[in-house]
Amino acid sequence: xxxxxxxxxxxxxxxxxAFKIIVEEVLRKGTDAEEKVCxxxxxESLALLLDLQLRxxxxxxxxxxxxxxxxxxxxxxxxxxxxxxxxxxxVDYHSLAGRFLTEALNTNLFTYExxxxxxxxxxxxxxxxxxxxxxxxxxxxxxxGGSTSNMYAMNLxxxxxxxxxxxxxxxxxPRLAIFSSPGSHxxxxxxxxxxxxxxxxxxxxxxxxxxxxxxxDLDAKIELAKSQGFVPLLVSCTSGTxxxxxxxxxxxxxxVCDKHQLWMHVDAAWGGSVLFSKQHRHLxxxxxxxxxxSWNPHKMLLAGLQCxxxxxxxxxxxxxxxxxxxxxxxxxxxxxxxxxxxxxxxSVQCSRKVDCLKLWLMWKAVGSTGLEHRVDKAxxxxxxxxxxxxxxxxxxxxSTVAPVIKERMMKEGTxxxxxxxxxxxxxxxxxxxxxxxxxxxxxxxxxxEIERLGKCL
Amino acid sequence: xxxxxxxxxxxxxxxxxAFKIIVEEVLRKGTDAEEKVCxxxxxESLALLLDLQLRxxxxxxxxxxxxxxxxxxxxxxxxxxxxxxxxxxxVDYHSLAGRFLTEALNTNLFTYExxxxxxxxxxxxxxxxxxxxxxxxxxxxxxxGGSTSNMYAMNLxxxxxxxxxxxxxxxxxPRLAIFSSPGSHxxxxxxxxxxxxxxxxxxxxxxxxxxxxxxxDLDAKIELAKSQGFVPLLVSCTSGTxxxxxxxxxxxxxxVCDKHQLWMHVDAAWGGSVLFSKQHRHLxxxxxxxxxxSWNPHKMLLAGLQCxxxxxxxxxxxxxxxxxxxxxxxxxxxxxxxxxxxxxxxSVQCSRKVDCLKLWLMWKAVGSTGLEHRVDKAxxxxxxxxxxxxxxxxxxxxSTVAPVIKERMMKEGTxxxxxxxxxxxxxxxxxxxxxxxxxxxxxxxxxxEIERLGKCL
Ligand SMILES: Cc1ncc(COP(=O)(O)O)c(C=O)c1O
Ligand SMILES: Cc1ncc(COP(=O)(O)O)c(C=O)c1O
Numbered sequence: 001x002x003x004x005x006x007x008x009x010x011x012x013x014x015x016x017x018a019f020k021i022i023v024e025e026v027l028r029k030g031t032d033a034e035e036k037v038c039x040x041x042x043x044e045s046l047a048l049l050l051d052l053q054l055r056x057x058x059x060x061x062x063x064x065x066x067x068x069x070x071x072x073x074x075x076x077x078x079x080x081x082x083x084x085x086x087x088x089x090x091v092d093y094h095s096l097a098g099r100f101l102t103e104a105l106n107t108n109l110f111t112y113e114x115x116x117x118x119x120x121x122x123x124x125x126x127x128x129x130x131x132x133x134x135x136x137x138x139x140x141x142x143x144x145g146g147s148t149s150n151m152y153a154m155n156l157x158x159x160x161x162x163x164x165x166x167x168x169x170x171x172x173x174p175r176l177a178i179f180s181s182p183g184s185h186x187x188x189x190x191x192x193x194x195x196x197x198x199x200x201x202x203x204x205x206x207x208x209x210x211x212x213x214x215x216x217d218l219d220a221k222i223e224l225a226k227s228q229g230f231v232p233l234l235v236s237c238t239s240g241t242x243x244x245x246x247x248x249x250x251x252x253x254x255x256v257c258d259k260h261q262l263w264m265h266v267d268a269a270w271g272g273s274v275l276f277s278k279q280h281r282h283l284x285x286x287x288x289x290x291x292x293x294s295w296n297p298h299k300m301l302l303a304g305l306q307c308x309x310x311x312x313x314x315x316x317x318x319x320x321x322x323x324x325x326x327x328x329x330x331x332x333x334x335x336x337x338x339x340x341x342x343x344x345x346x347s348v349q350c351s352r353k354v355d356c357l358k359l360w361l362m363w364k365a366v367g368s369t370g371l372e373h374r375v376d377k378a379x380x381x382x383x384x385x386x387x388x389x390x391x392x393x394x395x396x397x398x399s400t401v402a403p404v405i406k407e408r409m410m411k412e413g414t415x416x417x418x419x420x421x422x423x424x425x426x427x428x429x430x431x432x433x434x435x436x437x438x439x440x441x442x443x444x445x446x447x448x449e450i451e452r453l454g455k456c457l
Numbered sequence: 458x459x460x461x462x463x464x465x466x467x468x469x470x471x472x473x474x475a476f477k478i479i480v481e482e483v484l485r486k487g488t489d490a491e492e493k494v495c496x497x498x499x500x501e502s503l504a505l506l507l508d509l510q511l512r513x514x515x516x517x518x519x520x521x522x523x524x525x526x527x528x529x530x531x532x533x534x535x536x537x538x539x540x541x542x543x544x545x546x547x548v549d550y551h552s553l554a555g556r557f558l559t560e561a562l563n564t565n566l567f568t569y570e571x572x573x574x575x576x577x578x579x580x581x582x583x584x585x586x587x588x589x590x591x592x593x594x595x596x597x598x599x600x601x602g603g604s605t606s607n608m609y610a611m612n613l614x615x616x617x618x619x620x621x622x623x624x625x626x627x628x629x630x631p632r633l634a635i636f637s638s639p640g641s642h643x644x645x646x647x648x649x650x651x652x653x654x655x656x657x658x659x660x661x662x663x664x665x666x667x668x669x670x671x672x673x674d675l676d677a678k679i680e681l682a683k684s685q686g687f688v689p690l691l692v693s694c695t696s697g698t699x700x701x702x703x704x705x706x707x708x709x710x711x712x713v714c715d716k717h718q719l720w721m722h723v724d725a726a727w728g729g730s731v732l733f734s735k736q737h738r739h740l741x742x743x744x745x746x747x748x749x750x751s752w753n754p755h756k757m758l759l760a761g762l763q764c765x766x767x768x769x770x771x772x773x774x775x776x777x778x779x780x781x782x783x784x785x786x787x788x789x790x791x792x793x794x795x796x797x798x799x800x801x802x803x804s805v806q807c808s809r810k811v812d813c814l815k816l817w818l819m820w821k822a823v824g825s826t827g828l829e830h831r832v833d834k835a836x837x838x839x840x841x842x843x844x845x846x847x848x849x850x851x852x853x854x855x856s857t858v859a860p861v862i863k864e865r866m867m868k869e870g871t872x873x874x875x876x877x878x879x880x881x882x883x884x885x886x887x888x889x890x891x892x893x894x895x896x897x898x899x900x901x902x903x904x905x906e907i908e909r910l911g912k913c914l
Binding site: 003004005006008010011012014015016018019022023026027028031038040041042043046047050052053054055056057058059064067068071072074075076078079081085086088090091092093094096097099100101103104105106107108112113114115116117118120121124125128144145146147148151155165166167168169170171172175185186187189190191192193194195196197198199200201242243296298304305306308323325327328329330332334335336337338341348349350351352353357360361363364365366367368369370373374377403404406407410416418419420421430436437438439440441 | 627809
């Protein structure tokens with residue numbers, strides 16, 4: 001009992017073997033267009049295959065390595081060129097190296113003392129992201145996802161207007177209203193209920209044919225809400241809506257926010273990366289007038305889950321004032337270094353994972369220009385796909401049979417793409433083609449495959 | 458432009474080199490008692506050394522590998538046997554392999570479709586944890602930290618009592634009260650303000666000499682709150698308080714909760730792991746009477762950040778009813794498999810990192826018995842340290858000079874331990890010795906080192 005329980009050499013040997021399997025099964029095979037995207041199994045048989053049950057006794061190293069292989073085999077290959085299913089396909093190897101390093105270092109972003117490198121790095125990365133937004137100064141924090149980032153905005157907006165909410169709660173405040181569009185992400189609804197506003201506080205503003213919020217209707221809805229006794233609090237605009245990829249007209253919305261003194265938040269979780277591109281950043285014109293922005297490098301930039309930045313124009317330490325609890329076991333004031341570097345109390349979390357290193361290393365690797373290139377290429381992909389689709393017949397017909405096509409593709413494992421109903425139009429396929437792995441061949445494959453799977457339906 | 462932007466072979470080569478550096482610098486040297494725990498630099502010089510700035514152009518692979526080395530060098534070695542600083546020291550190599558695999562697979566826990574293995578695995582791990590709590594059935598979810606888990610409890614408790622809160626917000630509800638002890642984690646306060654209750658809603662119950670909540674005072678405080686017009690909602694008990702490691706008397710608190718019909722939540726973020734131990738699980742006697750439990754395997758079990766389970770006794774789908782938004786782009790109802798497997802809508806997040814694999818693989822590796830052994834050993838460490846400390850003079854004196862001793866140890870890099878003020882008693886060192894790497898030698902080192910650093914003060 002006087003000796004340690006863990007043998008480092010043995011552990012490192014295991015890790016080494018596991019690493020080789022990961023590279024071969026997940027990264028090499030998993031990105032090979034000739035291999036399957038998924039190895040579909042019905043839940044019952046997959047549970048049996050994996051033997052998930054946890055028991056009293058441990059297992060041999062060989063058995064455990066086989067488990068690593070099994071998990072890899074039956075998991076979805078999200079870096080596969082035929083994975084068009086979600087906003088996080090693809091792999092960036094520098095980011096991945098950053099993630100491995102993060103995991104091995106296993107530290108926590110609360111204080112300079114315990115995360116000297118990452119406190120400085122997070123600060124620097126946030127600054128660089130803010131510069132792209134157009135702010136020379138400001139604040140921010142990495143959150144475990146864009147949903148949380150959006151909630152931070154709601155929480156800050158109400159604290160800014162009514163600081164007493166922190167101690168007295170919403171009961172001490174008038175009824176507040178939040179404005180958003182029907183195409184906005186569901187986290188606005190989730191946030192409204194989680195933070196105690198209730199979803200009835202979310203007022204939906206009309207959109208135009210392109211799914212963009214109509215500023216005149218926003219203005220009218222604000223007036224209406226006021227007349228109903230609400231205090232209008234915040235507008236959550238979207239830059240890149242989840243389903244249609246629409247960009248709300250930020251400049252015009254900013255005018256309305258100015259007029260009524262509302263907090264303008266921009267949910268750019270999906271679309272924020274256009275700010276890297278000289279050619280496409282006009283889509284977010286006016287973003288610099290926002291008070292806060294959510295931006296997920298884990299989506300279009302391939303930084304890997306989770307990586308979501310919440311950016312703030314504020315320079316008055318609002319974030320910390322709103323969220324701090326001043327715990328004396330972490331945030332002692334009699335430290336031997338500048339305690340402003342102890343950024344943990346800005347968060348509503350306590351432990352907070354390091355999410356900046358992977359983005360930083362990737363950014364260092366390819367530079368802003370490399371990231372710009374990726375964004376531009378994603379737009380070219382979209383154009384190519386549209387052109388090719390127009391050349392083919394029958395793609396409108398797909399909608400009624402989408403679930404069946406989807407079942408067929410999953411069971412064959414040839415590709416993955418999401419479908420979704422759109423109003424009266426029925427189901428359609430939402431194909432994401434932003435990944436820098438994807439080339440024309442893959443998009444042609446997508447179209448051929450939809451045709452093939454849709455045959456005889 | 459017809460070709461992909463990312464070269465997989467080149468990327469995998471880089472990853473390979475980075476992996477070697479990680480193993481050597483973070484895992485081999487970083488766990489060697491002869492090496493430093495930290496390589497202290499003042500913030501300004503560290504920022505210079507690291508050259509953090511992000512630029513337009515990318516860098517060479519060699520330069521990037523040097524960056525990996527630098528990040529490793531100047532980061533804290535949290536797996537070092539002389540890292541006594543926080544509740545997450547140490548490394549488990551099976552868990553780490555699970556984390557690497559998670560990062561490489563980079564998927565998202567919303568649907569069976571995109572995470573077949575992990576949906577089943579998370580369900581199984583939660584079941585195993587619930588069994589240790591003493592529940593044969595129930596629900597749960599992994600959260601990005603114990604703070605979030607505690608907030609889930611508050612959110613659910615109010616929804617259960619007043620389902621209209623989801624749509625109408627707190628304005629439609631009477632003022633609610635939450636009960637906790639002064640030793641409870643600050644996330645109870647943060648949660649109260651984030652979720653809109655306000656910190657005034659948190660009523661602190663008196664504790665005994667051992668820092669344990671006094672049930673009679675809880676009863677009295679509940680009566681008092683009622684008489685002041687509050688509706689008592691929830692008691693947040695703590696199993697293993699952050700600073701003192703106290704365990705609230707759950708059985709007696711459960712009686713009070715029964716009497717007043719309150720939601721009993723147990724924050725076992727730190728102490729939950731005693732449930733593995735036949736010898737020590739009595740500390741949580743009565744936990745099975747709770748409605749919910751937070752438990753962080755990323756602390757005492759070394760699962761790695763982030764790994765926090767929120768466990769629920771409920772079998773009525775309360776979690777999903779409370780948090781769901783039914784987004785049609787993710788949670789289509791016309792799928793070809795059982796949509797109950799699409800667990801994502803239970804979460805207030807959208808993207809949710811896979812946090813179960815690392816725990817599962819570690820648990821498979823050593824079995825429940827191995828984990829029990831670790832917990833028992835941690836208690837032996839504490840006893841050993843106490844005995845040794847009693848044999849030495851002058852340890853009480855440390856309190857006034859803790860900040861100076863801390864500065865000296867950080868700058869020399871020989872070890873890390875946290876200090877914190879305790880009421881009128883001044884500062885004391887909070888040493889965590891649960892890591893299975895630690896042996897008598899390391900604890901002796903700790904005591905010697907405190908003496909050495911405290912000399913001439
Ligand atoms: C526009 C938009 N906002 C927010 C989110 C939520 O981000 P996360 O999944 O990181 O919570 C998404 C994710 O799909 C999104 O598309
Ligand atoms: C008792 C207790 N509860 C909750 C937490 C918060 O957990 P996390 O840091 O994962 O948010 C801690 C962390 O120190 C804790 O000690």
